[in-house]
Amino acid sequence: MSYRQLIKHLRVFRDDTRGYVSLEAMIVLPALLWIFGAGWVYFDAMHQQSVNQKANYTISDMISRETDAITGDYVANAHRLLQIMTKSEGEQSALRITVVEFDGSNWTVAWSRSGGPIAAMQMADLADYLAKLPLAAAGEQLVLLETWDSYDPVIQVGLDAFDIRSYSFTRPRYAPQIVLAEGA
Numbered sequence: 001m002s003y004r005q006l007i008k009h010l011r012v013f014r015d016d017t018r019g020y021v022s023l024e025a026m027i028v029l030p031a032l033l034w035i036f037g038a039g040w041v042y043f044d045a046m047h048q049q050s051v052n053q054k055a056n057y058t059i060s061d062m063i064s065r066e067t068d069a070i071t072g073d074y075v076a077n078a079h080r081l082l083q084i085m086t087k088s089e090g091e092q093s094a095l096r097i098t099v100v101e102f103d104g105s106n107w108t109v110a111w112s113r114s115g116g117p118i119a120a121m122q123m124a125d126l127a128d129y130l131a132k133l134p135l136a137a138a139g140e141q142l143v144l145l146e147t148w149d150s151y152d153p154v155i156q157v158g159l160d161a162f163d164i165r166s167y168s169f170t171r172p173r174y175a176p177q178i179v180l181a182e183g184a
Helices: 003-015 021-064 072-086
Strands: 093-102 107-115 141-151 162-170
Touching: 021 072, 021 141, 021 162, 072 093, 072 107, 072 141
Parallel strands: none
Antiparallel strands: 093 107, 093 141, 141 162
């Protein structure tokens, strides 16, 4: 095949308007829509995890700056703030505020309260966090805030519903300890 014949065939191919674009589109479009949907769902899941972590940090910082005793209403309002910040409702989210204290050799639970469908922390539950706790001086307290939020993807693309769980440790800022009100 000569150069002129090759050019002639390429021109004929270029100018040919008989095609099967609609058939190709029917084959490719569902795959493109699925890829777009999957990308959106995974992005949304990561975004929601980020929002939950930021809400956790915000509430933990709020508690660490508290100089008054923590009441039951304070815990309920902190849970409501979590729901507002994460755009969750009802039983979709929960938080647990725990103050842990270091006695020089061991961490102990000073007090714990929860908002939502989760129980207060017990000493046995603290074992899960012992390796993660920072170094501290004897008598020092930390606020451990745990938050949970249910995430259910809008489109089923291989990501099942799951719970987003966040935790953070914060030292008290303006007082040496965070106190729980009587009867709270």
